[in-house]
Amino acid sequence: MNRSASIKDVANHASVAVGTVSNVLNYPDRVSQRTKDRVLKAIDELGFVRNDAARQLRAGHSRTIGLIVLDVGNPFFTAVVRAAEDAAALHGSAVLLGDSGHDAAREANYIDLFQEQRVQGLLISPVGDVTERLDLLRERGVPTVLVDRLADEAKFSSVAVDDDAGGYLAARHLLDTGRRRLAFVGGPTSIRQVADRLQGARRAVKEDADATLEVLESEGQTVLAGRSVGNSLVERGREGLPDGIFCANDLLALGVMQSLTMTHTFRIPEDVALIGYDDIDFAVSAVVPLSSIRQPTEALGRTAIQLLAEEVESRNPTHRSVVFTPELVVRQSTKAN
Amino acid sequence: MNRSASIKDVANHASVAVGTVSNVLNYPDRVSQRTKDRVLKAIDELGFVRNDAARQLRAGHSRTIGLIVLDVGNPFFTAVVRAAEDAAALHGSAVLLGDSGHDAAREANYIDLFQEQRVQGLLISPVGDVTERLDLLRERGVPTVLVDRLADEAKFSSVAVDDDAGGYLAARHLLDTGRRRLAFVGGPTSIRQVADRLQGARRAVKEDADATLEVLESEGQTVLAGRSVGNSLVERGREGLPDGIFCANDLLALGVMQSLTMTHTFRIPEDVALIGYDDIDFAVSAVVPLSSIRQPTEALGRTAIQLLAEEVESRNPTHRSVVFTPELVVRQSTKAN
DNA sequence: GCAAATATTTGAATCGTTTCATTGTTACGA
DNA sequence: TCGTAACAATGAAACGATTCAAATATTTGC
Structure with missing residues (x-):
C-alpha cells in the first residue's frame, strides 16, 4: 500500500459521495445511522487518516x-x-x-x-x-x-x-521570621530578573527601620557561583555574618548552603536563614529543604x-x-x- | 490586509504566470535574472509567505x-x-x-x-x-x-x-581504583535500565575473585530515596560499610552523598567511593564532585x-x-x- | 393517498502550490 | 536565410478535504 487512502477512496468503497464522508467526519448528526456505519467501516478497512494539509488549505489556517x-x-x-x-x-x-x-x-x-x-x-x-x-x-x-x-x-x-513582588516576598518573609541583617546574593545585576528581585527586597527592608540589606554580587547563577559566595561568608566568621540570605535563584542558594553546612560552623536555619527563587525540584531534596519563591508556571x-x-x-x-x-x-x- | 497573498497575487503583481513564481521559489536557475528580480520584488511588496499546506498537499508529504x-x-x-x-x-x-x-x-x-x-x-x-x-x-x-x-x-x-556496559564500566572503575566491597543502589529492579546496570556491575565483580557486590534496593530513583539508603548505611557503622558504591542514577548518588557527608563520620572518597549514572548537570556541582556514567545523547x-x-x-x-x-x-x- | 415539511445525500467548486507538456524566444552554425 | 538547439515562460491539471446549493428520500399531518 503505497499512497494512503483519500476521502474519495473511502467514498467509493462505501458507495457514497465524498461530501457524505466529510459529513460523517465533521457533522455526524447530518448523516443517517446506516450510512454512517457503512462509511466508518470503510474508513477502518482502508486505514484512512485525514490529510491535514488538504483540510488546512481549504480552511485557510491550521x-x-x-x-x-x-x-x-x-x-x-x-x-x-x-x-x-x-x-x-x-x-x-x-x-x-x-x-x-x-x-x-x-x-x-x-x-x-x-x-x-x-x-x-x-x-x-x-x-x-x-x-x-x-x-x-x-x-x-x-x-x-x-x-x-x-x-x-x-x-x-x-x-x-512580577519579580519585584517575588523579591519583596522573600525579604519580607526573612524579616517576619525575625531576621535583621539580610544579604542578597545574585548577579550580574544587568539581568532584568536579578535587578527586579533585588529591588523588591530593598523595598521590604526599607519598611523595617532596624533592618539592613547587603548585596553580594555573584558571578553568574550557578551552584558553583553560590558556593564561592558562601565560602567568602564563611571566612568572615561568625560576627560579620548576615542572619538571613536571599539568593536570586535556587542554584545559588544550594551553593551557599553547601559552603555553610560543609564547615559545620553555621547551622541553617538557626544561625542563618536561606531562601532561593524558582522552587526547582532540587529545592525540596536539599540537605536542608530550601524555602523558595515559586512562579505560577x-x-x-x-x-x-x-x-x-x-x-x-x-x-x-x-x-x-x-x-x-x-x-x-x-x-x-x-x-x- | 485580511487574507495573506498567494502565489497568484504575486504572479499578477509581477505580470508573470504562476508557474514562473513557483520556479523562482524552487528552481531559481530556470528563470532569467530579469523576471527573477521582478518576482522577488513583488514577493517583497506583497509580503508573500509560502503556504506550506498547499505545498504539502501537492507533494504528498510534509x-x-x-x-x-x-x-x-x-x-x-x-x-x-x-x-x-x-x-x-x-x-x-x-x-x-x-x-x-x-x-x-x-x-x-x-x-x-x-x-x-x-x-x-x-x-x-x-x-x-x-x-x-x-x-x-x-x-x-x-x-x-x-x-x-x-x-x-x-x-x-x-x-x-548499552546499560549493561554502563554498569560494567562503573563497577570496573571502582574495582580498578582498589575498592573491593562494592554496593549497588537502585530500584525497583523491574525497571529495565536498573536491571541492566546491575547486571553489568555483577559481570565486572565476577572478574575479581576477591571482590563482592551487595545490592541495596531503593524505593525509586530520587534524592530522597538515596538519602534513606544512605542513612541505613550510616547506622551500620564503619565495619559493615562498603568501600565503593554504584548508584543507578545521579539523584540516588546525590542522596547517598548527603547522608554520608552530613554525619562527617565517613569521607568521600577516602572511606567510600561513590559513582552515579547519567552525568546530570548537578553531578559536577555536588559537595564532592560526583563521578558518573555519561550517555552519548x-x-x-x-x-x-x-x-x-x-x-x-x-x-x-x-x-x-x-x-x-x-x-x-x-x-x-x-x-x- | 397527497402535499408539505424535514432529513439525507450529492457532486461541483474551491483553497494555493507544484508539475510538466507546450509554446515562445534567442543564438548559432551551416 | 534557415534549421536546430538551448533556454524561458506559460497555464491547465492535480493533490485531498470542505462547503453548499441542489436533488432526492423520507416522514408527517390531514
Missing part, C-alpha cells in the same frame, strides 16, 4: 499554535510548555514547539517556519529585544503573545511574573493560551498584559528560631 | 518529522531533542516535538496528530511496550525509529544505550535522525539497531586512595 521558548531544558519553560499544551488541547489545537536556545538565528528560523505553517498564533519568549521580524509578523496580523516578558500593550499581549502557560485565543477571536487588535504574583514556599531553611 | 519523548524535562531527552533538531535542519526538515509525559493517551494523541500531518517519519520513545497503534503506523509505511529502546529488528530501527539524537533518513529513502524496509556505549566520567568522588 489548528496548531507555535510556541518558541528560550530553552526547553529550563524547568520553568518546561512547565510552561506543558501547561500550554494542555490548555491548547482543550481548545482543540496542538502546539508546535520550537527551542531557540537563546539564539536569534534559530528563533528567526522558527518564526518563518511557523508562518509557512499558517499557525493560528504564536507564543514566544523572545531572544533579547522584540525584533523586526516579530513586528512584521504582528503587522501581517498573526496573533502573538509574549511570554515571560512585558510588552508595550499597544503592540502585543503578554504574560509575565501553569497559570502562566494557561493564560498565555487564553490571551492568544482572545486575539485570534477578536478582530480588532486590543492587547492585554497579565502579570502574575509569585508565591512563597516555606521549608526548613527559613524556620523561625 | 518536510517535518515527529519526535515524541517521554519527558521534555528530563535532561537526557532535552539533549536528544536538541541534537535531533540540529541534524534534521541539515536535512532541510523541521522537528515537531511532542511530550507524552509517560502517558499512553497523550502518546496516542500525538501519533494521530503526526499522522494527519503526514510527517516524513517518526522518532519515538514509547511509553511502555510498543503499542498496537505503533505497529499499525509501521504497517501503513510511516518510517519509525525507536529511541532509547531496543527493538525487534524485523519491525523497527532503533537507537539505544548528541550521538543518539543525530543517529536517530540518520536512521530515519535511511528508512525514508530506501523503499524496502530493512531496519538497523544502533547501540551506543556510555562513557566514564571521573571526578573527585572516586579518586584513588
Whole structure:
C-alpha cells in the first residue's frame, strides 16, 4: 500500500459521495445511522487518516499554535510548555514547539517556519529585544503573545511574573521570621530578573527601620557561583555574618548552603536563614529543604493560551498584559528560631 | 490586509504566470535574472509567505518529522531533542516535538496528530511496550525509529544505550581504583535500565575473585530515596560499610552523598567511593564532585535522525539497531586512595 | 393517498502550490 | 536565410478535504 487512502477512496468503497464522508467526519448528526456505519467501516478497512494539509488549505489556517521558548531544558519553560499544551488541547489545537536556545538565528528560523505553517498564533519568549521580524509578523496580523516578558500593550499581549513582588516576598518573609541583617546574593545585576528581585527586597527592608540589606554580587547563577559566595561568608566568621540570605535563584542558594553546612560552623536555619527563587525540584531534596519563591508556571502557560485565543477571536487588535504574583514556599531553611 | 497573498497575487503583481513564481521559489536557475528580480520584488511588496499546506498537499508529504519523548524535562531527552533538531535542519526538515509525559493517551494523541500531518517519519520513545497503534503506523509505511529502546529488528530501527556496559564500566572503575566491597543502589529492579546496570556491575565483580557486590534496593530513583539508603548505611557503622558504591542514577548518588557527608563520620572518597549514572548537570556541582556514567545523547539524537533518513529513502524496509556505549566520567568522588 | 415539511445525500467548486507538456524566444552554425 | 538547439515562460491539471446549493428520500399531518 503505497499512497494512503483519500476521502474519495473511502467514498467509493462505501458507495457514497465524498461530501457524505466529510459529513460523517465533521457533522455526524447530518448523516443517517446506516450510512454512517457503512462509511466508518470503510474508513477502518482502508486505514484512512485525514490529510491535514488538504483540510488546512481549504480552511485557510491550521489548528496548531507555535510556541518558541528560550530553552526547553529550563524547568520553568518546561512547565510552561506543558501547561500550554494542555490548555491548547482543550481548545482543540496542538502546539508546535520550537527551542531557540537563546539564539536569534534559530528563533528567526522558527518564526518563518511557523508562518509557512499558517499557525493560528504564536507564543514566544523572545531572544533579547522584540525584533523586526516579530513586528512584521504582528503587522501581517498573526496573533502573538509574549511570554515571560512585558510588552508595550499597544503592540502585543503578554504574560509575565512580577519579580519585584517575588523579591519583596522573600525579604519580607526573612524579616517576619525575625531576621535583621539580610544579604542578597545574585548577579550580574544587568539581568532584568536579578535587578527586579533585588529591588523588591530593598523595598521590604526599607519598611523595617532596624533592618539592613547587603548585596553580594555573584558571578553568574550557578551552584558553583553560590558556593564561592558562601565560602567568602564563611571566612568572615561568625560576627560579620548576615542572619538571613536571599539568593536570586535556587542554584545559588544550594551553593551557599553547601559552603555553610560543609564547615559545620553555621547551622541553617538557626544561625542563618536561606531562601532561593524558582522552587526547582532540587529545592525540596536539599540537605536542608530550601524555602523558595515559586512562579505560577501553569497559570502562566494557561493564560498565555487564553490571551492568544482572545486575539485570534477578536478582530480588532486590543492587547492585554497579565502579570502574575509569585508565591512563597516555606521549608526548613527559613524556620523561625 | 485580511487574507495573506498567494502565489497568484504575486504572479499578477509581477505580470508573470504562476508557474514562473513557483520556479523562482524552487528552481531559481530556470528563470532569467530579469523576471527573477521582478518576482522577488513583488514577493517583497506583497509580503508573500509560502503556504506550506498547499505545498504539502501537492507533494504528498510534509518536510517535518515527529519526535515524541517521554519527558521534555528530563535532561537526557532535552539533549536528544536538541541534537535531533540540529541534524534534521541539515536535512532541510523541521522537528515537531511532542511530550507524552509517560502517558499512553497523550502518546496516542500525538501519533494521530503526526499522522494527519503526514510527517516524513517518526522518532519515538514509547511509553511502555510498543503499542498496537505503533505497529499499525509501521504497517501503513510511516518510517519509525525507536529511541532509547531496543527493538525487534524485523519491525523497527532503533537507537539505544548499552546499560549493561554502563554498569560494567562503573563497577570496573571502582574495582580498578582498589575498592573491593562494592554496593549497588537502585530500584525497583523491574525497571529495565536498573536491571541492566546491575547486571553489568555483577559481570565486572565476577572478574575479581576477591571482590563482592551487595545490592541495596531503593524505593525509586530520587534524592530522597538515596538519602534513606544512605542513612541505613550510616547506622551500620564503619565495619559493615562498603568501600565503593554504584548508584543507578545521579539523584540516588546525590542522596547517598548527603547522608554520608552530613554525619562527617565517613569521607568521600577516602572511606567510600561513590559513582552515579547519567552525568546530570548537578553531578559536577555536588559537595564532592560526583563521578558518573555519561550517555552519548548528541550521538543518539543525530543517529536517530540518520536512521530515519535511511528508512525514508530506501523503499524496502530493512531496519538497523544502533547501540551506543556510555562513557566514564571521573571526578573527585572516586579518586584513588 | 397527497402535499408539505424535514432529513439525507450529492457532486461541483474551491483553497494555493507544484508539475510538466507546450509554446515562445534567442543564438548559432551551416 | 534557415534549421536546430538551448533556454524561458506559460497555464491547465492535480493533490485531498470542505462547503453548499441542489436533488432526492423520507416522514408527517390531514
